[in-house]
Amino acid sequence: EPEVTQTPSHQVTQMGQEVILRCVPISNHLYFYWYRQILGQKVEFLVSFYNNEISEKSEIFDDQFSVERPDGSNFTLKIRSTKLEDSAMYFCASSVPDRRTYEQYFGPGTRLTVT
Amino acid sequence: KNEVEQSPQNLTAQEGEFITINCSYSVGISALHWLQQHPGGGIVSLFMLSSGKKKHGRLIATINIQEKHSSLHITASHPRDSAVYICAVPYSGAGSYQLTFGKGTKLSVIP
Numbered sequence: 001e002p003e004v005t006q007t008p009s010h011q012v013t014q015m016g017q018e019v020i021l022r023c024v025p026i027s028n029h030l031y032f033y034w035y036r037q038i039l040g041q042k043v044e045f046l047v048s049f050y051n052n053e054i055s056e057k058s059e060i061f062d063d064q065f066s067v068e069r070p071d072g073s074n075f076t077l078k079i080r081s082t083k084l085e086d087s088a089m090y091f092c093a094s095s096v097p098d099r100r101t102y103e104q105y106f107g108p109g110t111r112l113t114v115t
Numbered sequence: 116k117n118e119v120e121q122s123p124q125n126l127t128a129q130e131g132e133f134i135t136i137n138c139s140y141s142v143g144i145s146a147l148h149w150l151q152q153h154p155g156g157g158i159v160s161l162f163m164l165s166s167g168k169k170k171h172g173r174l175i176a177t178i179n180i181q182e183k184h185s186s187l188h189i190t191a192s193h194p195r196d197s198a199v200y201i202c203a204v205p206y207s208g209a210g211s212y213q214l215t216f217g218k219g220t221k222l223s224v225i226p
Binding site (some may be wrong): 014031033035037041043044047048056058069089091095103104105106109111 | 148156157159160162163169198201203206212213214215216217219
């Protein structure tokens with residue numbers, strides 16, 4: 001069964017460093033998402049991506065975040081200058097939306113630790 | 116933005132018990148997700164439903180669109196059901212695709 005994959009599973013970085021989190025969505029999916037979950041808190045929406053551009057973003061997704069689909073298969077989230085509060089689990093998801101169904105398939109997550 | 120409330124926050128049950136987890140949301144939607152998160156952190160989609168009831172094995176999900184309420188039931192609970200169960204709805208109501216999540220219900224099933 002097709003699945004969303006994410007790499008790395010765990011990333012440790014120092015404050016101020018740039019990190020790139022990678023996701024490979026399911027191949028025929030059209031919408032891509034990044035969510036994050038700070039330890040002990042609920043999952044939060046960051047950004048959605050469709051047709052090679054951002055379709056919606058939350059207030060969390062500020063100028064230090066960016067997304068791109070560089071090669072038609074990978075979908076990346078870049079954090080330019082990490083802060084301690086960026087430590088979280090980051091989930092990628094993808095979906096094939098139509099009028100009635102838009103079930104999202106989640107990747108296993110990348111645990112980002114900023115020290 | 117849609118607001119999602121789940122209850123209870125924590126639930127401990129004896130193996131075999133019937134379990135109910137509730138979810139309420141504030142903005143009308145076209146579908147609702149129930150998700151399962153295991154201690155390792157990964158998220159698995161259990162159900163997506165837009166009306167009525169869906170059943171998968173020992174799991175049953177119901178939704179009342181008019182009342183903006185959904186329930187997840189687990190029959191004959193088992194220790195392997197121990198996980199966090201999360202309700203998620205479209206971020207800004209029907210027509211939006213990204214999700215907003217409840218805080219989750221942590222279920223522990225004791226043998």
